[in-house]
Every structure is written in structure tokens, then in C-alpha cells.
Amino acid sequence: MDKYSCLIVDDEPIARDIIQTYCGHLEQLQVAASCGNALEAKQVLQQQKIDILFLDINMPVMDGISFVKTLKNPPQVIFTTAYKEHAHHAFDLAACDYLLKPFSFDRFIIAVDKAIEKISPLPEKTAANPDRITEDFVFIRTEGKIFKIKYADLLYAEAQGNYTKIITGSQTLSPKMPFTAFEEMLPKNMFLRAHRSFIINKSRISHIEGNRVFINGTEIPIGSNYRDSLMTDLGFSK
Template sequence: MNKVSCLIVDDEPIARDIIQSYCGHLEHLQVLASCGNALEAKKVLQQQKIEILFLDINMPVMDGISFVKTLKSPPQVIFTTAYKEYAHNAFDLAACDYLLKPFSFDRFMIAVDKAMEKIRPAAQAINASESQAEDFIFIKTEGRIYKIQHDELLYAEAQGNYTRIFTTTNTLSPKMPFSNFEELLPKALFLRAHRSFIINKSKISHIEGNRIFINSTEIPIGSNYRDVLMKDLGFSK
């Protein structure tokens, strides 16, 4: 897989370093340049193909929102800012995502995944067809291998080095990191609601405040996941 080219634009060196570090943990990303203002970024965009733009909003000379308006064919834009009040304007520009500083690495990954879905639609289509071809997963625990249909899986919870899986008929606790289990699931059907919870969105009974109800079970909605989750369910800002 060819690496996705990225550009970081932020007037704060520490903020640029954090994003650069986060990108370094994801093998499919390649940071081609890191700039302190919009004018430097403009030169980079004229010289190189950039697919993801990590862009601060509150910067000297030209703010991030004004900068995006000057671009005829902008890349996927992920705004990074310490100010909530810019969110509406950012999404008006069809921004891919909006990260409120300080943001965690898992929230950063969610934003990158959203950008990747738009950059590599062909790959997503292949993944979707594969998901349709197989509507089950295999889980090994306690010396047995269990076949779990996607429709039987209600939700899963992280518990240290284990993942606790709740189905319509059983509860399994394989010694499997939560992130590894998440990779087995089709993103079209399962959502991360919290750093410790993945849910089957077809099993949601209702949502009340910051809680998801699956049957009589209450599952918390993490603050870093709420916006993405609600948007995935069809409720825009």
C-alpha cells in the first residue's frame, strides 16, 4: 500500500511535534512537510501532492479557515484547534474532521480513518464486499474456537489484555488486545463508543444523554467519540 502524504500546519512547534509523533505510529502515513503558517503551507501544496492536511485554525497572518477557502482543490482537511467555536465554520468547508486540543491518539486515529475512507474509496469498496462475503468471526478462548455471527455480537469491552465479548447467547473473554479484536469487525456495522467499548449499532435500543442502551445494558459514550458516533448514526452537528 502506498503511503498517504500528509502536511502539518500549526504555529506552535509543540503541536506540530505531537501530530508528527502520532503520524509516526501509523505506518500508512508519511509527513512530507511541517509548516508554521499558511503561506509556507501554500508553497508545499503547490510543489507536492498532499492527501491529508492537519491544519490549525488560530494562526498569525492567515487563519486556517481562510486558508482552506483559498484552495481550489483542497486535500482532506483535519482541523486541529483549541477553540470549539470554530467547529461550525470548519464543517461548512466540508472538513473531514475537527480535533479539539489536546486530543488523544485514539481520537486522532478516528480522524485519520475518516480521511482514509474518502481518499481510498476503492479499497473501502473491497473491504465492504469482503464483509458481505463473511458475516462472522472466529474467536479462540479456553481451548475452544467459537464462531460468532456479526448479528449475534452485541458489544465488546476492553479489560486489560483481554477483550470481553457479549453475544446474544454467550460471554467470552479471549486473551486478545482490544485493538486486535476491533480489526476483525466491519466498520460499517460496529462503532467505537468509548475507548473501552465497541458496539453493534444495529443492537442499539436507544441513546439517552451520554449513554447507549443495548437491551437493559448501559454503555457510556466517551467524549472523544460522541461526535463521530452521532454523525455515523445520521445526526450531524
């Protein structure tokens, strides 16, 4: 079994102890160090390789958000904080996950699994061809052409009757394709249903306000039937 080196950074000793205890229950995690502030953590990162960084946001001297911005090649960052209003900053920094204190052990495991998946992604297999590794793009036929769309460039998609409106950073396509069929083509770890008529790329979220999610300046509604699952996937307990 692969071992993943972890660094815990929190100014509260009890919070550090909880995370260290949680890590101790997972055989693949190895705690390299536990620090009370960002400056101590920076020294550790300079001295050894860290795979997963459990980082509090509200700390003296330098907060967690500012600390990550100083790192050229940060490890997978899992923010831990008691303040949910920092979430949009975490999204901007492409944090692996965001744990809102107090968080349960099962929620901790979900965050760790996300980090490990990013460090050592497993090849995905399709039902049609179990030996085919999933690519990072999809081909869409429309307007007599076939377009290659990278998942990372896809902002969101909207249901429009028998068509699906696909919005990327550079173009808008409207293939004649059922919305659910297009959803099945997308990796579920990257794309979420925010509404019965909208699928969003969670890595492109700028912020969430009330029942609206904002992507690239566009306001997208969050449906009441999808809000709980959306927020849970983004790291927020009900």
C-alpha cells in the same frame, strides 16, 4: 501498503511535534512538511501532492478556515484547534474531521482512518449479497411509486409510528416502513442518530447549538441518550 502524504500546519512548534510523532507511529503516513503558517503551507501544496492536511485554525497572517477557502482542490482536511466554537465552520467546509486540543493518539487514529477512507474508500458488502458493492443511493417504495434517493441529498429522517418521514433537499416521502428498517439501509459513516426519532446526514449539518442540530434551516432535537455518541462521531471528546 499505500502511503499517504501529510502536511502539518500549526504556529505552535510543540503542536507540530505532537502530530509529527503521532504520524510516525502510523506506517501508512509520510510527513512531507511541517509549516508554521498558511503561506508556507501554500507553497508546499503548490510543489507536491498532499493527501492529508492537519491544519490549526488560530494562526497569525491567515487562519486555517480562511486558508482552506483559498484552495481550489484541497486535500483531506483535519482541523486541529483548542477552540470548539469553530466546529460549524469546519462542517461548512466539509472537513474530514475536527480534533479538539489536546487530543489523544486513539482519537488521532480515528481522524486519519476517516481521511484514508475518503481518499481510498473500501467497497462495502451487504449481508444479503457479500459480493455486491454498496451504491450511493437507495430505492424507496411509497404512493405506488419507487423513488431513487441519493444519500447525499437525504437531509434527515423522522420516525412517525409505522411510517418513516424522509426529507431530502427537494421532496418529502412517507413510506410505510419501520424507522429501524430504514436506518439499516443507510451507511453508518454518513448518517447518525441524533434522537430516538431522528436520523441525520452529518454532512448536511449547518451548526449545533445546545441540544439542537440545524439542517437546512430545520431544528432537530438531540436526545440525551444520543448526545455523547453524536459529539464523539463529530470529533469532540466527552
